[in-house]
Amino acid sequence: xxxxxxxxxxxxxxxxxxxxxxxxxxxxxxxxxxxxxxxxxxxxxxxxxxxxxxxxxxxxxxxxxxxxxxxxxxxxxxxxxxxxxxxxxxxxxxxxxxxxxxxxxxxxxxxxxxxxxxxxxxxxxxxxxxxxxxxxxxxxxxxxxxxxxxxxxxxxxxxxxxxxxxxxxxxxxxxxxxxxxxxxxxxxxxxxxxxxxxxxxxxxxxxxxxxxxxxxxxxxxxxxxxxxxxxxxxxxxxxxxxxxxxxxxxxxxxxxxxxxxxxxxxxxxxxxxxxxxxxxxxxxxxxxxxxxxxxxxxxxxxxxxxxxxxxxxxxxxxxxxxxxxxxxxxxxxxxxxxxxxxxxxxxxxxxxxxxxxxxxxxxxxxxxxxxxxxxxxxxxxxxxxxxxx
Amino acid sequence: xxxxxxxxxxxxxxxxxxxxxxxxxxxxxxxxxxxxxxxxxxxxxxxxxxxxxxxxxxxxxxxxxxxxxxxxxxxxxxxxxxxxxxxxxxxxxxxxxxxxxxxxxxxxxxxxxxxxxxxxxxxxxxxxxxxxxxxxxxxxxxxxxxxxxxxxxxxxxxxxxxxxxxxxxxxxxxxxxxxxxxxxxxxxxxxxxxxxxxxxxxxxxxxxxxxxxxxxxxxxxxxxxxxxxxxxxxxxxxxxxxxxxx
Numbered sequence: 045x046x047x048x049x050x051x052x053x054x055x056x057x058x059x060x061x062x063x064x065x066x067x068x069x070x071x072x073x074x075x076x077x078x079x080x081x082x083x084x085x086x087x088x089x090x091x092x093x094x095x096x097x098x099x100x101x102x103x104x105x106x107x108x109x110x111x112x113x114x115x116x117x118x119x120x121x122x123x124x125x126x127x128x129x130x131x132x133x134x135x136x137x138x139x140x141x142x143x144x145x146x147x148x149x150x151x152x153x154x155x156x157x158x159x160x161x162x163x164x165x166x167x168x169x170x171x172x173x174x175x176x177x178x179x180x181x182x183x184x185x186x187x188x189x190x191x192x193x194x195x196x197x198x199x200x201x202x203x204x205x206x207x208x209x210x211x212x213x214x215x216x217x218x219x220x221x222x223x224x225x226x227x228x229x230x231x232x233x234x235x236x237x238x239x240x241x242x243x244x245x246x247x248x249x250x251x252x253x254x255x256x257x258x259x260x261x262x263x264x265x266x267x268x269x270x271x272x273x274x275x276x277x278x279x280x281x282x283x284x285x286x287x288x289x290x291x292x293x294x295x296x297x298x299x300x301x302x303x304x305x306x307x308x309x310x311x312x313x314x315x316x317x318x319x320x321x322x323x324x325x326x327x328x329x330x331x332x333x334x335x336x337x338x339x340x341x342x343x344x345x346x347x348x349x350x351x352x353x354x355x356x357x358x359x360x361x362x363x364x365x366x367x368x369x370x371x372x373x374x375x376x377x378x379x380x381x382x383x384x385x386x387x388x389x390x391x392x393x394x395x396x397x398x399x400x401x402x403x404x405x406x407x408x409x410x411x412x413x414x415x416x417x418x419x420x421x422x423x424x425x426x427x428x429x430x431x432x433x
Numbered sequence: 434x435x436x437x438x439x440x441x442x443x444x445x446x447x448x449x450x451x452x453x454x455x456x457x458x459x460x461x462x463x464x465x466x467x468x469x470x471x472x473x474x475x476x477x478x479x480x481x482x483x484x485x486x487x488x489x490x491x492x493x494x495x496x497x498x499x500x501x502x503x504x505x506x507x508x509x510x511x512x513x514x515x516x517x518x519x520x521x522x523x524x525x526x527x528x529x530x531x532x533x534x535x536x537x538x539x540x541x542x543x544x545x546x547x548x549x550x551x552x553x554x555x556x557x558x559x560x561x562x563x564x565x566x567x568x569x570x571x572x573x574x575x576x577x578x579x580x581x582x583x584x585x586x587x588x589x590x591x592x593x594x595x596x597x598x599x600x601x602x603x604x605x606x607x608x609x610x611x612x613x614x615x616x617x618x619x620x621x622x623x624x625x626x627x628x629x630x631x632x633x634x635x636x637x638x639x640x641x642x643x644x645x646x647x648x649x650x651x652x653x654x655x656x657x658x659x660x661x662x663x664x665x666x667x668x669x670x671x672x673x674x675x676x677x678x679x
Contacts, residue, residue: 047535051524058523255519258577261483262536263508426486 045264048272052246053279062241066280070237071288074230075295083298088169097176100124100131102142107151110143110159113184132162138170139163139177225364227310227391228384231288231322232357236329238284239277240350243333246273248346256429267420274330274416281326289315309393317390321401322383324408331415332356338422360384376400379408434619435459435482435588440491442477447489451477455491455645457638459621461587464614466634467623470671474643475623476516479592482621483513495588509537512586514594518577522566526557526576529565533580544583551579555609571602578609589613591622595629607633631663641671 056062102124104111111121125131128140142160150157159181163174190200250256260266293315333353340346360381371389376382382404390396422428440455452474459465467475480486482493484500484507493500500507520529527548534544552558555575560568565576574594582589594610595603610633613620624630630637631651638648647657647670658666 047532051521051528051532051535054528055521055523250519253519253522254517255521257485257515257517258513258519258533258581259536260485261508261511261513261515261581262533263505263538264536265505429485430480 045268045272045275048264048269049275049279052242052273052276056242056245056276056280059241059245062245062280065241066238066284067287070234070284071291073237074227074234074288075291078227078230078292079295079298096120097173097180098122099177100128100137100140102128102140103144103147106143106145106147107157107159110184113187114180117180117183119180128162132164135164135167138167138173141177141181225388226361227292228387229358229361231285231292231318231387232325232361232380232383233354234288235281235285235322235326236333236354236357238288239281239326239330239333240354242277242280243330244337244340244343244346244350246277247334247337248340249343251340251428252342260423260429266423270334270420270423271416274327274334274419277330277334278327281330282323285319285322285326289319309391314390317396317401318387321386321404321408324405324412325380325383328379328408328412328415329357331412331419334419335415335422338419338428356380364388371400373400373403376403377407379411382407434461434496435465435621436492436494437478437482438492440478440481440493441489442474442481442486443489451643452481452488453643455640455643457636457645457648459619459636461619462614462617463635464610464620464622464633465636465638466630467621467638467640468625468627468630468667469623469640469646470625473640475625475640476592477643478640479513479515479590479621479623483511483515483590484508509584510586511588511590512582512584513589514574514577514581514591516592516596518573520565520568520573520576523564525564526561526568526572526579529576530580530583534583537584539584547583547585548579551582554612555579556605570597571599574598574602574606578606586618588619589621591620593624594622595624595626627664627667639667639670646670646672 096118098120099114100122101111104121104123115121124140124142125137128137128142131137132140140162142162144158144160147157147159161174161177161181163170165171165174189203193200193203250259259269262269293310293312296310333350336349336353337346340349357380360378361384363381364384371385375385382400386397386400386404436458438456440452441450442452443450455474455478457465467478469475477486481488482495482500484504487501495507496510498506498510520526521532524532530548530551531544534547539547548561552561555578557572557575557579560572565573568576578594591610595606598606607629610620610622614635622629622633635650636648637651637654639646639654647654649657651663654670655661655663655666658669660666660669
């Protein structure tokens with residue numbers, strides 16, 4: 045079994061495809077994507093918040109006081125295009141404010157004077173700008189309302205029977221956790237991607253090269269041959285996992301976290317815990333992939349199965365996305381879901397629940413063991429040995 | 434020494450009978466040839482002998498070991514060059530052979546010694562330390578033979594060993610098989626090429642449609658059929674000329 049393990053490792057280390065996907069792309073994909081995505085998002089938001097707001101206004105002359113107020117807030121008022129609706133539709137402008145002719149009239153009469161904010165809210169990038177315009181307008185609204193009440197000798201607080209204050213108790217770590225909610229998926233997918241090539245090469249590849257039949261004639265119980273392959277595949281999965289976790293920890297250093305007012309709780313100590321919980325998942329992934337690849341006659345056929353399997357680690361992430369409940373004990377009993385839940389708890393900076401970690405490791409190991417036993421029995425089927433018939 | 438009695442194997446829930454009532458003996462120091470057209474059941478018979486297929490009925494024994502009872506024992510006793518001769522392309526010829534040596538449980542030193550011997554006997558010095566990717570058929574067969582015989586087995590099974598080889602390599606291979614015979618080993622090979630059995634085999638078992646059509650030495654088979662040439666005898670004994678063209 046050790047001979048099989050050593051040989052498969054040596055054999056696959058010489059395959060540039062395997063090395064690239066397992067040891068380079070696999071571990072780097074997640075962290076790089078994370079840094080690029082978050083960095084980009086952060087830059088976008090801050091740019092939109094900090095740049096001067098240029099606001100085209102239709103009918104600015106109807107409300108000189110409002111325009112004056114906006115200008116004092118630093119908004120640059122611009123002449124509006126001839127056809128404001130069209131300008132919004134074909135995205136030459138993000139937001140346009142229209143002040144109708146009746147504004148002054150309604151204002152002096154003491155009615156609500158309407159102001160229109162034109163924007164296409166289905167375009168998500170306009171969100172920040174629209175919010176800024178609304179913010180300015182409602183601030184003006186409040187100021188005027190208070191002034192009017194005070195002029196009539198009424199305490200403005202009368203209009204606010206209750207004062208709703210939301211106290212955000214989210215720690216900076218927890219806020220970072222929100223951003224990292226897709227981290228478990230990246231980590232699990234890493235394990236799958238890392239073992240994928242190896243699983244295919246050692247089973248379907250062996251059949252394609254027609255080397256399986258001679259291999260099985262060696263005086264070794266078949267389950268031992270399979271165990272060697274499984275061990276080699278798991279080794280690669282674990283290697284990818286370790287490299288990937290290190291890459292994630294290093295990548296955290298490149299994130300503009302202070303600007304985003306959050307802390308990402310992902311140092312080497314947390315990474316070690318993540319490794320402990322995810323390591324059994326590597327065996328799980330290896331066994332699952334090997335079972336599937338064993339049924340394939342060729343590399344190509346196996347890879348079409350692999351494409352589907354990569355969706356498996358996504359399922360728990362999706363479940364949490366659709367049904368964002370708090371972590372409960374039963375979840376730690378479901379392989380992959382348990383990793384998902386517990387990794388999230390970890391990066392949120394919650395204290396480690398020893399029982400849950402133990403349950404997670406145990407349940408995943410158990411499931412992986414069952415799959416491994418199934419895989420071990422596969423080569424007892426003549427159908428899976430002979431390529432020609 | 435191989436003894437096979439009444440071997441039977443069916444596929445697809447007994448609908449396809451691949452091998453039926455096959456009995457023969459292969460003695461030590463002799464080359465036994467299983468001759469028959471494609472699909473006659475030669476490969477299936479060999480696969481049952483080297484334990485990858487369980488027979489439905491019949492008994493087998495190789496040097497007194499029953500392949501069904503002591504699978505691992507038989508695997509240690511035989512060396513097999515099956516129809517599939519896939520090598521690991523990213524490993525060198527030496528590593529390919531050594532891997533099988535390790536699976537046989539041989540020591541490092543013994544493996545090195547045996548590989549050196551095969552380099553001489555099979556003339557593999559030129560390519561033993563090259564990766565096997567891009568090897569010619571002849572080079573591949575040599576590697577496949579070396580790794581199958583790394584543990585020095587008493588019994589050697591070969592499935593269509595000369596398939597895809599050029600004339601020179603075929604000659605060299607036949608010479609090698611005769612050496613094995615001279616060493617007192619029990620050699621069994623399957624083939625559909627008459628000249629091969631005529632040139633090599635002491636005992637010929639003609640298999641057609643899963644059954645033994647006739648067996649004996651070349652001379653006995655000629656006598657049995659009453660024909661002058663082995664090819665005519667073969668056609669007459671299997672009862673048709675199917676498969677001769679392939």
